[in-house]
Amino acid sequence: MGRAFVYVILGGGVAAGYAALEFTRKGVSPGELCIISEEPVAPYERPALSKGFLLPESPARLPSFHTCVGANEERLTPKWYKEHGIELVLGTRVKSVDVRRKKLLTATGETISYKILLIATGARALKLEEFGVDGSEAENVCYLRDLADANGLVNVMQSCSSGNAVVIGGGYIGMECAASLAINKINVTLVFPEVHCMARLFTPKIANYYEEYYQAKGVKFVKGTVLTSFEFDSSGKVMAVNLRDGSQLPADLVVVGIGIRPNTSLFEGQLTLEKGGIKVNGKMQTSNDSVYAVGDVAAFPVKLFGETRRLEHVDSARKSAKHAVAAIMEPKKSGEFDYLPFFYSRVFGLSWQFYGDNVGEAVHFGDYLSGTFGAYWISKGHLVGSFLEGGTKEEYEAIAKATSLKPPVEDLAELGQLGLNFALTISKKPQPALPIEVSHSTSGLVLEKPMYAWYAAAGVVLAASIAGFAYWYGRRRRRW
Ligand code: FAD
Numbered sequence: 001m002g003r004a005f006v007y008v009i010l011g012g013g014v015a016a017g018y019a020a021l022e023f024t025r026k027g028v029s030p031g032e033l034c035i036i037s038e039e040p041v042a043p044y045e046r047p048a049l050s051k052g053f054l055l056p057e058s059p060a061r062l063p064s065f066h067t068c069v070g071a072n073e074e075r076l077t078p079k080w081y082k083e084h085g086i087e088l089v090l091g092t093r094v095k096s097v098d099v100r101r102k103k104l105l106t107a108t109g110e111t112i113s114y115k116i117l118l119i120a121t122g123a124r125a126l127k128l129e130e131f132g133v134d135g136s137e138a139e140n141v142c143y144l145r146d147l148a149d150a151n152g153l154v155n156v157m158q159s160c161s162s163g164n165a166v167v168i169g170g171g172y173i174g175m176e177c178a179a180s181l182a183i184n185k186i187n188v189t190l191v192f193p194e195v196h197c198m199a200r201l202f203t204p205k206i207a208n209y210y211e212e213y214y215q216a217k218g219v220k221f222v223k224g225t226v227l228t229s230f231e232f233d234s235s236g237k238v239m240a241v242n243l244r245d246g247s248q249l250p251a252d253l254v255v256v257g258i259g260i261r262p263n264t265s266l267f268e269g270q271l272t273l274e275k276g277g278i279k280v281n282g283k284m285q286t287s288n289d290s291v292y293a294v295g296d297v298a299a300f301p302v303k304l305f306g307e308t309r310r311l312e313h314v315d316s317a318r319k320s321a322k323h324a325v326a327a328i329m330e331p332k333k334s335g336e337f338d339y340l341p342f343f344y345s346r347v348f349g350l351s352w353q354f355y356g357d358n359v360g361e362a363v364h365f366g367d368y369l370s371g372t373f374g375a376y377w378i379s380k381g382h383l384v385g386s387f388l389e390g391g392t393k394e395e396y397e398a399i400a401k402a403t404s405l406k407p408p409v410e411d412l413a414e415l416g417q418l419g420l421n422f423a424l425t426i427s428k429k430p431q432p433a434l435p436i437e438v439s440h441s442t443s444g445l446v447l448e449k450p451m452y453a454w455y456a457a458a459g460v461v462l463a464a465s466i467a468g469f470a471y472w473y474g475r476r477r478r479r480w
Pocket of ligand 1: 010011012013014015016036037038039045046047048049050092093094095120121122123144145146173263266294295296297311312313314315317342343344345346
């Protein structure tokens, strides 16, 4: 016995929520769409779990952060799904999928068939055991991937106020959790093997700013080493962590953020995989015509870089989901997914955004003391990535636009001096029909003209800024 739907979304996270909204906008009929999720709640904005959810005062709680509030869209509560005739099958794990027969089998023994399947299974947190360390089951060792993890973390956090927390991993989860724990007045030590935090994205200079900021908030850093084992008390709770460098840290709470692994196992041997995820084309369609994949689990062609990437970020989950639904519902109208990689983080009072790719040479700019600074990445003579901390809306939009245009850059020192003005100028200019794949075929002439135009414009802005500064300085001196 089982049910049949035209469209089934497998997974009930960020991508599923945004896909559901798009399905309704594209005219899905009541009864046609079903979402199956292992989680017991309707799709929600996962990034809230390491931010608002962990605040000591007025913490975010469902239903306030159901998708799609993160993109200033409608908030899709369980009632919304009901009103739109979308079947939510929650708290239900899918055990197997037969893509040839277009059927799924749930852990409750139900068979659900579909015409079109949208895979949105996301990823799972890597466990310490996968690195040869036992002890993840201890009640005060926490991971943070879903709501159940977040509730567990909050419980442990509340039971060890003013205690010691050891955060394992200096990436996104580690950095955001460390900040939240410090805000909760817990003594935090962050342990990671790299030489600085956020090693996959930050340059040493950028990382140094955040590390100093964290240290000023009381967070300690232990770098260049890893956790090797735990010390337990008689009740099985972790009391301390042992590190490879021979040191031991007392711990009332351990948070582990050591990476994720995409949930592809249901499809191994059935669909083509790449970069650890499910390979899709520019319409988010897998190697099987009736199956699409989106979000963290999908490896898709990033046009801007001319290669397949798998991204683990919320904006990519939202936009890939929207694109897949458009491709499913309006195949003739929808083109190839043209996505500019974007991610962000907010910790303490800080907030940064990154666009593009952090390859090539990094050029820093801005004022670290004022808190507005950033970096551009230049590869093969072109801007390919931009990072900005403490920017305004307009400035973030400018670095996004500039990065998407991949303008040529010759003089890195000048770029550093122009700083944000470079992106602001380029983003405001009417755009010539630029060959976007410039990094792969740099045929001189086409590039020369826009390059000079941009430099001329950027030069004008620099000159104007200098003149403005001179005028302001003169006036200040007169006032003195
Ligand atoms: P998910 O949101 O992970 O959803 C996957 C869903 O599939 C889950 O509901 C899962 O239970 C379900 N599922 C999986 N397998 C099965 C199965 N067999 N049967 C049934 N259901 C299944 N990104 C940023 O850009 N900025 C941030 O600040 C940021 N903060 C984050 C903070 C935290 C704590 C976390 C965990 C992630 C954060 N991210 C952030 C990443 C972002 O949340 C993810 O990129 C995004 O959630 C991916 O969406 P998704 O729908 O692909 O997967």
